Amino acid sequence: MKKLGLIVNPIAGMGGRVALKGTDGREVVARARRMGAVPESPRRAIEALERLVGLRGQVEVVTYPQEMGEEEARRCGFEPQVIGSIRPGETTAEDTRRAAREMLALGVDLVLFAGGDGTARDIYDAVGEEVTVLGIPAGVKIHSAVYARNPRLAGDLAALYLQGKATVREAEVMDIDEEAFREGRVTARLYGYLRIPYQRRYVQGLKAGSSPGEESALQAIALAIIDGMEDDFLYVVGPGTSTRPIMQMLGLEYTLLGVDVVHKKQLVGKDLAEGQLLELLEGRRAKLIITPIGGQGYLFGRGNQQLSPRVIREVGKENIIVIATREKINSLRGQPFLVDTGDAEVDRMLSGYVRVLTGYDDWIMYRVTG
Amino acid sequence: MSTKLRRFHQARWDEPIIYELSTEGERGLLVSQVEEEIEKAVGDGLSEIPESMRRERPPNLPELSQAQVLRHYLRLSQETLGADLNVDIGQGTCTMKYSPKINEQLATSPKVAELHPLQDEGTVQGILEILYKMDLFLREISGLDQFSFQPGGGAQALLAIASIIRAYHRDRGEAHRDEIITTVFSHPSDAAAAAVAGFKVITLYPDEDGYPDIEALKEAVSERTAGLMITNPEDTGIFNPRIAEFTRIVHEAGGLCSYDQANANGILGITRAKEAGFDLCFFNLHKTFSSPHGCGGPSTGALGVTKELAKYLPVPLVEFDGGKYRLNYDRPHSIGKVRSFYGVVPVVLRSYAWVMSLGAEGLREVAEIAVLNNNYLLKKVLEIPGASAPYAPGKHRVEQVRYSFEGLAEETGVGTEDVQRRMFDFGVHYWTSHHPWVVPEPFTLEPTESYSKAELDEYIAILRQVVKEAYTDPEKVKNAPYNSVVHKIDHAALDDPSQWAVTWRAYLKKVKGR
Incomplete structure (x- = not known):
């Protein structure tokens, strides 16, 4: 049975609605909450997971407790294997990294994660290119190419990959300095590459043939x-x-x-x-x-x-x-x-x-x- | 009355390849023994053939009885779809129109079928006259000055065009011109033929409104520009309204302009290559001019040029001195021979008959009905949830439209290839797009002039049904087809030559290791 790792960064995207441009740093999270921000990523993760319900029974979901994936998985009718432990309401980047490392050790086929650029950097730091991953976009502004265009497409692509219908490619992880971004400056560097699923689109019919990869x-x-x-x-x-x-x-x-x-x-x-x-x-x-x-x-x-x-x-x-x-x-x-x-x-x-x-x-x- | 959805189910015969049906010694016809008396008088026949011309071994042909052959091909025919079987408007860009059967009778009559390409010119004046007159028709239709029927299809016509462009610049001492400009929504053979002819290819993308980007063209032209090779209307069905400006810009840079009119079905009698400023063009007689496609040929890409370029046309050209038609091979500037003998004569003959039966007004009416049908279909498709027609929103299209099911895919997870397989369950074609897929989740429909409103409605009803299923039971569409002969195919094999074979010999070598 295929194993799907699921990581939700529950605070990603909170800054967006209150114009804080990201949630890197504990202080900013607290500020966002005070300003009435609600988590974006759980909803988006659910949107993606809904596209995978057809694979229930064929795919085992491995995830972190409560708001880091367990709740989202159960909402969509999965019975996930829950690993690790967190302090609810106070999750950190280290939780994301630890979750990714533990899922790698458990031999998951794909890590599906909901977050933003910071989350992608954490995943990269933890597992590099050792496992195929895919981002569900939930961050304020996504610069990294490891995210699908929207949550539903992330779910579709994950399903295809788990069914053996997609290959992999390398995609960019960008490092945006959020502090500077908040001040209206963008400083971005190429942080690394992650392996993401990729669906080659074949064209049917002799008329078109297929293009080289x-x-x-x-x-x-x-x-x-x-x-x-x-x-x-x-x-x-x-x-x-x-x-x-x-x-x-x-x-x-x-x-x-x-x-x-x-x-x-x-x-x-x-x-x-x-x-x-x-x-x-x-x-x-x-x-x-x-x-x-x-x-x-x-x-x-x-x-x-x-x-x-x-x-x-x-x-x-x-x-x-x-x-x-x-x-x-x-x-x-x-x-x-x-x-x-x-x-x-x-x-x-x-x-x-x-x-x-x-x-x-x-x-x-x-x-x-x- | 609402349109009825057919309860189609295709035959599935699991039919072997004909070589696998072969039994040694089996014959279709057993010719009776020659009587001794006759053999005495005329000899055994075979010994008359010179030793050097006799085969050492008989050809490796399958050995079957007539009845077996008949069943084999009827079964295969039941496992296909085609223009004579279904509402074939799903093969956009192919121009699947009705090909009148009377023209087939003309082409297969002994008067044509038994002509030999090496007959003396004096004995084939009739067919030469038809080739000559078809050339005159196409001159009128395009405004260009002379046509050749040598190329055996559109891509070969494009290769001949690229060769002419190269010869033209070489003769002018401008052999350094090595760049051909095309657009991403022109047929990919425009780029491919230019590349095969040794040119660098520069592709223009659409501007913000979906038209070929004229500012990009201005930036692309230079002293390296050899020519422009484009389609218009493009695969999107959008006509480039600045086409005369495009050709002017390329001419001013010193390049030639080639008009890919493989599909001219929406503009017959309405616009011409000449007035748009083109120097070369070609028509696929198996598209616009009603000869059947023949499952990939042989066909004809009728190649036309201006007076200035006529000397480069492939040989031979049919000429008429007022009394007699002749084939002229003595053309020192010609790019040479591109196909054997006269070209594909039955294709030209069918097209000639088609033009003769319609006349000038009839040709224009073909275009008008094709455009009307297409815009009716466009309106109906846009009423289907999840479907859209990217670029030039709100504008009419010419003879076809490249649609998108991106909305459907995002809302249901059902993509265009899923829809395609489900459409086969209702016995109709549905084609996506050339590669690369610039339009997301694309599909391309072209109704031509041949279908009635009721038939267009039938196709729409099927499309509507499949989309309805996508919203209510997406897995059903994703797992299609159910009633079609072929189930899901793993396309990955297409990229691996060791996994496919186009001849029996290649199959034996690759699969059986022989």
């Missing part, structure tokens, strides 16, 4: 980049799983969450900060290879702050190569790419249209807004 599209993009490399250019490779195959194909060490630099197909800089990049770029011609953050569409300003306005100016707009698979483009649902470099003039320069490499000799034109 995302993995082979990434390989094709990497090959195109490498074939096009010129000796008098430095290649600044931005973070992400989309750029990783370039480094892997070149047989180079790489920084998944950082910026590396390649020259003549050799590594000349690893995990560089803005200052180091500027030093390397001094008087050199360079191309910058970047990919938008999945689900969000940020090209600059989220997860790659090393690529500062000065770095972008140094490289020049014409030398920015944006890469993305068609799947990633489709996940944006027509929303343009976003840039938020912190420099309005650079944002303006980058706005308009950009060519995006989506395969070998395969490009699309895509809109960028500041």
Whole structure:
């Protein structure tokens, strides 16, 4: 029998209704409660679980006590195996981490968790990519791509995965500084990747055939980049799983969450900060290879702050190569790419249209807004 | 009167592959022994064939009696759906219209079927005349100057078009032009053919209103632009109203413009390639012009060009000197031969007969009825809960619509592929979309001019029933089909060539290890 781990972060999303932009930190939670905030995540978790009721009897639910999943599971008619212990009304990030670790140890097939960006970071800290997980969006503003678009879709995707009808892919966990966010500044970095279920959409009928998977599209993009490399250019490779195959194909060490630099197909800089990049770029011609953050569409300003306005100016707009698979483009649902470099003039320069490499000799034109 | 839902149940025969039915020595016809007297007079026949032309081993054909063959194919036919069997409006973009049976009789009459492609031109003047006149019809319909019937389908026509575009730039000393621009809602063969011909492909996405993004086009064109290869109306059924501006922008950048008119069913006699500024186009005679699709061919992508590009057309072209028709192979600039002999003659013949039976006004009426039917269907589909038609909200569509069941999927968990399998239970097709799925949970319907209001209502009633089930008993739809011959198929195998075979020989090699 398949095992589903369920973790509800009962305080996620409480800040939203009272405009507190997140609930990281005990004090903020208390403030939110005083302002009359009610928990969002239990309701959302139930919405997702309702889509799984068809699997009752085929799936065993493992969860944490009371408001961390037990109540939600029972509401939907499951008889969960309840593990661990909590202090009701005073759950913490450590509870989330402990729950995830214990579920990993119990060999669950999937951890379904309701929360926000902070919850995703806790899950990542606890289990990394050792188990497949999926987020039910319940946070104030979700920047991480590990969440389904809405709770019902999270339930549907979890059901498909538990029935063996979905594969897995890596998705971004973003680290947003909530303190700064509350003050109107967004500082985000790419925190890591979690393994989430992914449903490849096959197209029926001979007429359409089937398209190659995302993995082979990434390989094709990497090959195109490498074939096009010129000796008098430095290649600044931005973070992400989309750029990783370039480094892997070149047989180079790489920084998944950082910026590396390649020259003549050799590594000349690893995990560089803005200052180091500027030093390397001094008087050199360079191309910058970047990919938008999945689900969000940020090209600059989220997860790659090393690529500062000065770095972008140094490289020049014409030398920015944006890469993305068609799947990633489709996940944006027509929303343009976003840039938020912190420099309005650079944002303006980058706005308009950009060519995006989506395969070998395969490009699309895509809109960028500041 | 409310529309009746049929209690359809498809036949399921579990029929083996014909090679598996073979028994050594079994024959369809036993030819009687030649009388001694005759053999004495004319010889045994076989020894007349030169040694070098004789097979060493007989061909590996299945050996069956006539009755077995008949049963085999009738059973297979019962396990399919098709335009002669069901209300076939669910195969959007395919233009599944009625193909008059009289035209089939013409195409299979001995006068046509027994022609040999290597006959002397003097003895095939009739069929050459038909090819020539069909060219004249299409010139009138498109406004372009000359057509070739060589390509055996739409994608091959597109490959020929890409080859012409390449030859044109090469002859002008501009071989560096290596980029073709298309749109994401054009048929994917536009991009694919350009890629096969060696071009880089740049795809435009829709603007905020759902139209091809003209600002993106302006950014995409450059001194590298070789051409534009697009569909209009697009797969969404939306007609690009700025099409003349699109072709102007590409021309100003030095590129050529190709109009994918595989499906021209909504615009026959209403708009033409020429006035929209196109240099090349093609029509699928097996779509708009009523020849059957033949289950994937052979068919014809009738390829047309302007005077300036006519010298590049594939050989041979049919010419007429006022007295006699001839095949001209002597064309030094031609991109060459793209298919054997004349092309697929029966397809051209059926289309010729279809055009002759309708006349100019009839062709326009085809488009008008197809558009009317489509907009009736659009209105009815939008009344179904969970269904929508993304892009250009509130606007009419031309001959088809790419709909979305995203709302249904979110509300019930029943996706478009579930709906598709359930539709088969009622004996009708339902097609989703080309890849990638830009429209979420897509489905594409195209009613053509061939169906009555009652038939459209029947299809709608089925769709309505399936959606009703999705809201009341989603598991029922997810587990469909129940009455169809094929149950759920694991599509993962499509990506793994070791798991499929398209010939018996490949099957033996891959599956049986022989």
